[in-house]
Amino acid sequence: xxxxxxxxxxxxxxxxxxxxxxxxxxxxxxxxxxxxxxxxxxxxxxxxxxxxxxxxxxxxxxxxxxxxxxxxxxxxxxxxxxxxxxxxxxxxxxxxxxxxxxxxxxxxxxx
Amino acid sequence: xxxxxxxxxxxxxxxxxxxxxxxxxxxxxxxxxxxxxxxxxxxxxxxxxxxxxxxxxxxxxxxxxxxxxxxxxxxxxxxxxxxxxxxxxxxxxxxxxxxxxxxxxxxxxxxxxxx
Numbered sequence: 001x002x003x004x005x006x007x008x009x010x011x012x013x014x015x016x017x018x019x020x021x022x023x024x025x026x027x028x029x030x031x032x033x034x035x036x037x038x039x040x041x042x043x044x045x046x047x048x049x050x051x052x053x054x055x056x057x058x059x060x061x062x063x064x065x066x067x068x069x070x071x072x073x074x075x076x077x078x079x080x081x082x083x084x085x086x087x088x089x090x091x092x093x094x095x096x097x098x099x100x101x102x103x104x105x106x107x108x109x110x111x
Numbered sequence: 112x113x114x115x116x117x118x119x120x121x122x123x124x125x126x127x128x129x130x131x132x133x134x135x136x137x138x139x140x141x142x143x144x145x146x147x148x149x150x151x152x153x154x155x156x157x158x159x160x161x162x163x164x165x166x167x168x169x170x171x172x173x174x175x176x177x178x179x180x181x182x183x184x185x186x187x188x189x190x191x192x193x194x195x196x197x198x199x200x201x202x203x204x205x206x207x208x209x210x211x212x213x214x215x216x217x218x219x220x221x222x223x224x225x226x
Binding site for chain 1: 115144146151152153154155156158159166167169201214215217218219220
């Protein structure tokens, strides 16, 4: 089955800096890569996703890049704000199985 | 639309007991997936149901089971509870099966503590 590895497990940045979270996946058939954000005590929520026919996608301060050859994808957050503090999960899916999540990255944005 | 509703929100059980958790998906969603969340382990997939059929199953022992009803509501059951079963159990609904065509909408979870 699919295996998704996520790094780093914790990340601390100063407000206004950029944050990058990286994930690798094992199944070359995976074609859908969402990112979920889980604030403390709350449910995970989708923040951005990318499909394999696209190399990069942006939504305001958030961007995701995908390298299918290397089987890795990354989340980039620019101009970080305290409200960006949360746990971020990457995931991958071929469409035939359930979504496989990474182990999560705890991002802390220091004011 | 109402969001995904999970009950109970919190429960405490002792080893050897069994527990049943309930999930009501967003109206119109036919897929319900269950995930176990523990610190450091992320979201571990348990199983997915679509139109009352189990579509996918994760690598959990047979003590973990589930079902889906005709109204798309789902239940999961854990029998012979072990200390390691203590976790937040999250339910997620989506319009389609496989989680690849759109967003998973999560409930707030049921936090199970096994003593």
